[in-house]
Amino acid sequence: MFIDSHAHLTSEQFNIDREETIKRALDAGVHLIVNPATDLEDSLRAIELAEKHDCVYACVGFHPHEARKADEKSLQQIEELSRHPKVVAIGEIGLDFYYDFSPREQQEEVFKAQIAIAQRRNLPIVIHTRESNDATLTIVRDAVTASPEWRSQKATPESRYSAPKGVFHCFSGDVRMAWEVINMGFYISMPGIVTFKKAELATEVASKVSCEHFLLETDSPYLAPTPHRGKRNEPANIPLIAEKIAALQHLSVEDIARATNYSAYRLFGIGEVGKPQFTYALRNSLYVNLTIRCDADCVFCDRKGEAVIKGINLRIEGEPTVEEVIAGIGDPKQYAEIVFCGYGEPTIRLDAIKTISQWVKAHGGRTRINTDGHGSIINKRNIVPELVGLIDAVSISLNSTDPQQYGELMRVDGARFFPAMIEFAKESVRLLPKVIMTVVDLDVVDKEKARRLVEEEIGAVFQTRPYF
Ligand code: SF4
Ligand SMILES: [Zn+2]
Structure with missing residues (x-):
């Protein structure tokens, strides 16, 4: 059983077969799916889909591409929506200096405002960063330092670890950056990219960083894994990504599923922990x-x-x-x-x-x-x-x-x-x-x-x- 921590089921690319897509996911063993949002309307759609399906959870927020649409009122609405019981995070939020669909200054402003929402609501964040790792890290680092109480609760009084603060989705950094974000209390995840032939950086990270710091994600409908590269991606492809990470970690697919499910449990509070084992x-x-x-x-x-x-x-x-x-x-x-x-x-x-x-x-x-x-x-x-x-x-x-x-x-x-x-x-x-x-x-x-x-x-x- 797997969890797809990042699939845009509300994308119009699934308008013709959304229900079948969810059914194919369940048939492939993907029993929970987290649907991040890209703007206010998409946040509403994500919640609606999550209300309809037990297996779907929603995030709410403005993607950096859509940052230009975010104003004070719509950000307030995002905060209101985040109170819905099936909303598990603020996302996806961040910076994208590759496409620059919204002015950089505005991207940074809206990113910070949404982290503040997550901090007020004590929710984790789902981060998108492209060609903007340094700027993203600076903002996240400052936010973590400024708000030590954010996600500071522990699973047991003697735990060494606080609740995780978020995930760097579609992680594109090196091992050193992985080390830094993990130390700040974040997970990383990589979609189909890790299965591509020329993905040296991604495969290096996926072989050197313990699977305990990973989530599984497809980023559907984008970035389909080999052998579906270039086609529409969907959550049912999660096993292909898990197989690749398992091979890189010298572990079984079951080990990867178990470890990443636990990560999703800690981050989003979805799924469950297994019983103690001798x-x-x-x-x-x-x-x-x-x-x-x-x-x-x-x-x-x-x-x-x-x-x-x-x-x-x-x-x-x-x-x-x-x-x-x-x-x-x-x-x-x-x-x-x-x-x-x-x-x-x-x-x-x-x-x-x-x-x-x-x-x-x-x-x-x-x-x-x-x-x-x-x-x-x-x-x-x-x-x-x-x-x-x-x-x-x-x-x-x-x-x-x-x-x-x-x-x-x-x-x-x-x-x-x-x-x-x-x-x-x-x-x-x-x-x-x-x-x-x-x-x-x-x-x-x-x-x-x-x-x-x-x-x-x-x-x-x-x-x-x-x-x-
Ligand atoms: S169980 Fe191992 S890692 Fe933990 S305190 Fe004992 S020696 Fe150290
Ligand atoms: Zn996404």
């Missing part, structure tokens, strides 16, 4: 969520908040028993490996790991632990010898090569935990078949130094993992 498949591995307890409290971790990864709800109530995990695994041979993780530190449940691994090995499976490397401190003894014959691989988060930075990132005593983690890694290299050490791909982390430490001093496999 076991879940990603790529061809099965992950076992043993615990959400952890001895660390990393600055980038949302374990105590929403605890959702790639749309998978890991906020378990209580911890699974050994029997529940074994039942959840089924036949371990159907997976490349069974990975003990959490949204926490799995070695807190060392006995469970040992019992389940024994069963997995006896049934022809392979095992790995994803750990912070503090298992021996947690269990007050060197635990690595106990893993021999049970665990095929260990992945340890190195996080930093500097004890102090390590301590700051993980909010632990770096002087004590850093050497203990290194010792755990060395012992694992000595006794276990495979040891991988990872650092987050952050500018502040000296990756070359980390690689040397991991490969030359410890003798483990070095990997970076995306921070975002």
Whole structure:
């Protein structure tokens, strides 16, 4: 099941077959569609369509092309319309310096006025920007800084993340710009462009930015994906875009659907979050969520908040028993490996790991632990010898090569935990078949130094993992 976060179903291009188009979308598994508006009349049409169809939601606003039509009165009407229960955002709004259909000054004025509406109404915004990334970023940055209370509510009191503020639809920036807009609390989305042959920038962004920051969109009736390029686009084409992003992210189409549906849920409040899961498949591995307890409290971790990864709800109530995990695994041979993780530190449940691994090995499976490397401190003894014959691989988060930075990132005593983690890694290299050490791909982390430490001093496999 997919969500098309951006389809202009109210476009006159759908006048002949709007109902059939919606039906084709549902048949293709696109179960929700967000219809952005381009001006006041279109906002009314979007609401009317959303009233008629459960699966359609509306945005209201003036597209930059139509900015010249927006006056004080019509903007007031947009604000009134935004109170309709099926209106989920102000959009699409922004700047278009490619066509310049409206004077640039007016585009900027109307963009700012509509962000102010969104802020008063505490709604997210859907942004259009073409040949105007710098000007758009400046306006958005100023608006975010000026109004810290806008979308500042959190899903749980301990969440690290506020409600998202909007989406840069048809994102045309580079990875650096993606990084900036994500940090400001925005999602990005790309229509069929990402499937085009010469879309190097789009494919680079779609392979380097985690799918957790993406929404799916068609931008129908425009920008149809390959092999329909040049024809009228429609929401039923969403699977083609999802397939391309899945390939770039080395994930399954289901993973992309789940992650982007969750993004739409957080942004627009539509759809739902799945139930908490003890076991879940990603790529061809099965992950076992043993615990959400952890001895660390990393600055980038949302374990105590929403605890959702790639749309998978890991906020378990209580911890699974050994029997529940074994039942959840089924036949371990159907997976490349069974990975003990959490949204926490799995070695807190060392006995469970040992019992389940024994069963997995006896049934022809392979095992790995994803750990912070503090298992021996947690269990007050060197635990690595106990893993021999049970665990095929260990992945340890190195996080930093500097004890102090390590301590700051993980909010632990770096002087004590850093050497203990290194010792755990060395012992694992000595006794276990495979040891991988990872650092987050952050500018502040000296990756070359980390690689040397991991490969030359410890003798483990070095990997970076995306921070975002
Ligand atoms: S070690 Fe892992 S689970 Fe624990 S706080 Fe850090 S990121 Fe979260
Ligand atoms: Zn659009």
